[in-house]
Amino acid sequence: MNAPLAVKVTMPPQRLLSACAVAYASVGNVGVGFDILGHCVAGASDQVEVHRIDTPTVRIAAIKGCVEVLPMDAAQNTAGAALMALRKALGLQHGFELTLHKGIALGSGMGGSAASCVAALVAANALLERPLSRESLYGFALEGEAVASGGRHGDNVGPMLLGGLVLATRDRLLRIPVPPTWHCALVHPHVVLETRKARAALAGDYALSEFVAQSANLALVLAGCWQNDAELVREGLKDVLVEPRRAPLVPNFARVKQAAMDHNALGASISGGGPSVFGWFEHHADAEAAAHAMRSAFNEVGLDSDTLVAPVEGPAAQLIPCIEGERQA
């Protein structure tokens, strides 16, 4: 057979002028990795549309979706602040205009502010002449996250950038392997718990013995993931440091957690700053059953809630077709 004729068509260089990206909800802390461990959960997401503009600035055109009370001042907005940091670091001449489509409720403990920040970065990155690696976007994501929470912690933005379960230290991201069959149930009661209030509950001093117990638990969870050993995770997935201090902020927490444990959870705790509660499960069916039971437990105190059930190895943020179509120069 003859090879088909190769026809080389030289196109003028094209420059993308707009891009859209989606970033998924996340479970921050994962109980035992306060501020350093998190994973994504498919099923809830923020989308951000970024236009390259000639004006050397970052501006927010609109915020749509389930949240409309966010700051329109870019410097006060997680997505805006992240892109401002990106512009400054790269010395970009052009600016960005953002439209945020919020799908993750703020103050839910599901990484809503982080998702806008990461989606904006991934979209803006696609508009650069030399796009950066996901790891290289991390520092800018931390800048954005700091606007929302007051701290540079990567346990939400880290997993959103890389996907799956991620160790997010001050300087680096590292993906931790997780068996693909392990599932997370994430239940979001319809009540707002501000990140700053959740952080205030952690003020004060800590005993060294608390840290020894918590770091042993963290090590067991990491070992269980690396070794694909659910029993190690079951032994370690117990937050003895943060959960006792934040549990009073989550309505009916003890019974919601127990509902997860009653359905064979490897462990269950508060997602991020709360009030959402998550559980990890070896099997999808257990996670489904637990999600219903956890929802019922929130119902006991008059709270409706949303439930998500998805693999612990959730998806990374990604580019998506813009709703109004991409425009090219």
Add this chain to the structure above:
Amino acid sequence: MNAPLAVKVTMPPQRLLSACAVAYASVGNVGVGFDILGHCVAGASDQVEVHRIDTPTVRIAAIKGCVEVLPMDAAQNTAGAALMALRKALGLQHGFELTLHKGIALGSGMGGSAASCVAALVAANALLERPLSRESLYGFALEGEAVASGGRHGDNVGPMLLGGLVLATRDRLLRIPVPPTWHCALVHPHVVLETRKARAALAGDYALSEFVAQSANLALVLAGCWQNDAELVREGLKDVLVEPRRAPLVPNFARVKQAAMDHNALGASISGGGPSVFGWFEHHADAEAAAHAMRSAFNEVGLDSDTLVAPVEGPAAQLIPCIEGERQA
């Protein structure tokens, strides 16, 4: 060829009446795993000879070697207390008589008390009708360790029981894989630092931010071991929690540590409660050169010291021929 004739000789059941075991020095804490992480280091060891006696008690016949000031009262001695706990838990009718041959200096931060305790347990275990697994000896080893240090921490007895680098939580031991080429340099200055004094330096309150930094470092070290990635260990092997509080107790610590770092250490810190200092190295030659430089740094303040260079994956405690020969009934 014909198979050789199989001659089955039925021997009367024999009962071992004495056994000897050796347990090697260890690096407790390994910088980032306070009270939960440790590994053995070949080259220094305690040996214990255990005789089964009809008297229902545990007694210490003699303590020989480099330390002779230890309590002869079994209940006050780590090895004696461990065997008392073993007798009680198993409801043994018979007792044990111990002779300790100390090769590890007390108050050195090299697990000297733990080594006697583990060697005694391993030897006594061989005298049982149904010997226990190493993991099952762990609880008794913790009982013994508590006599010496006042706390139930397994970062010395754990690795001595299993060998290699071990995560030792309250309830379980887990071996962490380490590349066999990685070496440890362990330098013991001739000055005593009592475990209880080293613990007193840790009194007081801790900030949550200290825990976040330290647990990120612990996670990096564990990740580096599992993934055979020395750079992750190099990034994480930094004790920001305990070392700053204990460093003033170790003469010339800053320069001893720097000597290790100057020879490509992945990290260096205080071994156990000190005053010994350890470093981890990718290559044997670096560890050898570092050990000399670390020794010189102790010399600067008038202290002589011993050096050990050995693989991080050090040997577990093991049975050895008794010097005077084993006796059988």
